[in-house]
Amino acid sequence: MHIITVQESFLEVISEVESGKIDQEPIWVARRDTKHEESSELYSIVVSIKHGHLALTMGESSPHHIEMVRNNSYKFTMTIEDTNGRHVYSLFFPKSKLHLGLRSSKISTCAISPNGSRLLVGTDSGSILQYDTATEKLLGKIDDAHLADVAHLTVLPSSQVMMSVGTDLQTKLWPLGPTPVSSPARVFAEQKDQISDLAIIDRGRNFLTASREGSVLLWECSTGQVVSTFRRIDNFNDPVTCMALAEGEPVSAENTVGGDLLFGCSNKLLYVGYKSGIVQQYSVAGHYQTGIRFQRPSEVSLLLVESAYLLAGYSDGLLRIYDISGSSQKTGTKQGQDTAASYWDLQLNPNFPIECATVHKRENSETGLLLVVSNGPELLLRVDFDGTNFQTSQLIGLSEMFRIVSMGSNGDKTFVATENEIVQY
Structure with missing residues (x-):
């Protein structure tokens, strides 16, 4: 290409x-x-x-x-x-640009609040900056929020609380007010290797963290307890690279693991991507590995769920869209077998992994998707999928040799962060 x-x-x-x-x-x-x-x-x-x-x-x-x-x-x-x-x-070209003017650090991640009023920016020096999206003014900064890079940021559905993950192996909960506070409300520290992903369940009473040492932990927010640990049965140490939540059939009360520490989890399915190239499905409330499994010979670098589709990005630049409409906690498939499912492939730049993406349903379409995908230096794509075919356009106008570190969306707006700027398409 x-x-x-x-x-x-x-x-x-x-x-x-x-x-x-x-x-x-x-x-x-x-x-x-x-x-x-x-x-x-x-x-x-x-x-x-x-x-x-x-x-x-x-x-x-x-x-x-x-x-x-x-x-x-x-x-x-x-x-x-x-x-x-x-x-x-x-x-x-981007509709707007925000140059942060960072002198001694680079942008490492970003997030936008669900109500669209706040833009959060994490840096490779461990700081978190908070901006007003209407005025683009800096509201404040949390210095040393983490001891090293801020790897992930997300804002809970209320837009009043945010979570951060650092390469210091800590996950932190912060109030999100008019100005930042200097101390987190709670710190979660259990995993022993790089935390590769973070996922919020429902309103945020429960959340998940994934680690390169092979585990996914289900947390209860108010107590700080680990409710469940998920590991792939046939290889406990297969590094987890990414994960995505989907909805399925509710788990009955008698089959639920976690009792009073679960909130909004009963119908949640978890897709976990591994370095081995496997994508494995789990029941969150049932705390078990289902028979749904997909596999390719390349490391899974990205997972997203939208409607009846699972979007998987791989280290060899392949974007695969699985139809998961019939993949709800199937138990008829033996462990270790790959699940038969319809999928569509788009080969992008094979020299680099699919790194970041956002996805939305296309307007007035039951099967269409609109994606923004990053795939190595200087390659940012808009991908239109009509349920069968792909059409690509390039998003340009960024600084030379840019590298995308994070993406977010709010309504029809897509925010893209490079190491030194944030733009809106």
Whole structure:
């Protein structure tokens, strides 16, 4: 596949030309093939006004014929004709950018509150910053929230409490008020290796943490107790890389493990991704490994659930969408057997893992999905899935050699964090 990068100031150049500040200005566009990452083609587009309208014309230094058309303020269509034919690329620029101006640290993760009012940013120095999304102003900072990188942040459904996970192997609960507080309400520390994922159940009385030492822990928030531990039966030490929650049939009271320490867990299913390439399903309330299992020969790097679909990203750049509509706590499959299920594959850049993603149902569609997916340096994609086929567009306009560290969404807004900026598409 091709990766397109465009001069970061492209939209600013267009604005200056349209306002009359400058007559014309060349901008660069680069294209490289994932089969040959070491080399790229450099093109020139001249931005000017012709006959009263914006004109984007090919510069003299371009190796092949290139055309670019503006569809709206943030979407462009680019066409390149080379010896292999005609290639059409849909390109989306961010609608807004937030430059944090961090001098001694980098962004390591971010989260947005469910009510959309707060943006939380974790850094590789262990700090957590809180921003007002309406004004983009910094409301405060928690210094040394963790002893090392803040690896995960999430806000509970009430938008009044947040949780953070650090590479110091601690998970912390924080009140989320007008300004940050310096001390957590509770600290959860039980796992002995890197905490690879965090998942909130229902309103947050229970939550799950996953670890590279092979375990997933189910916690009760108010007591700080571990209710259950989940490990894959045929390999207790298979490192857990990611997880996702889904809904199934409720577990009866007599088969529930955890009693009074479970809240909103009775119908929850847990999909856990492993370094071995296995995705295993568990019953949360029943505390058992079900017969649902999927496997590929590459490490699972990402799991998301939306409607009847399980989205799995892998270390070899494959995005697989499983139909899990019939995969609800099946017990007829023997342990160790893979489950038969319909799936659809999209091979992206095979040199890098699928790292981050968001997913929503497409409007007016029973089977369609809209995804934003990151897949290595300088590759951020919008993926439209109609239930059978994929269509990809590239999200561009970020700084050169960007690397996505986190994503979040609120309504139809998608927030993407690199190591030094946060943008909204």
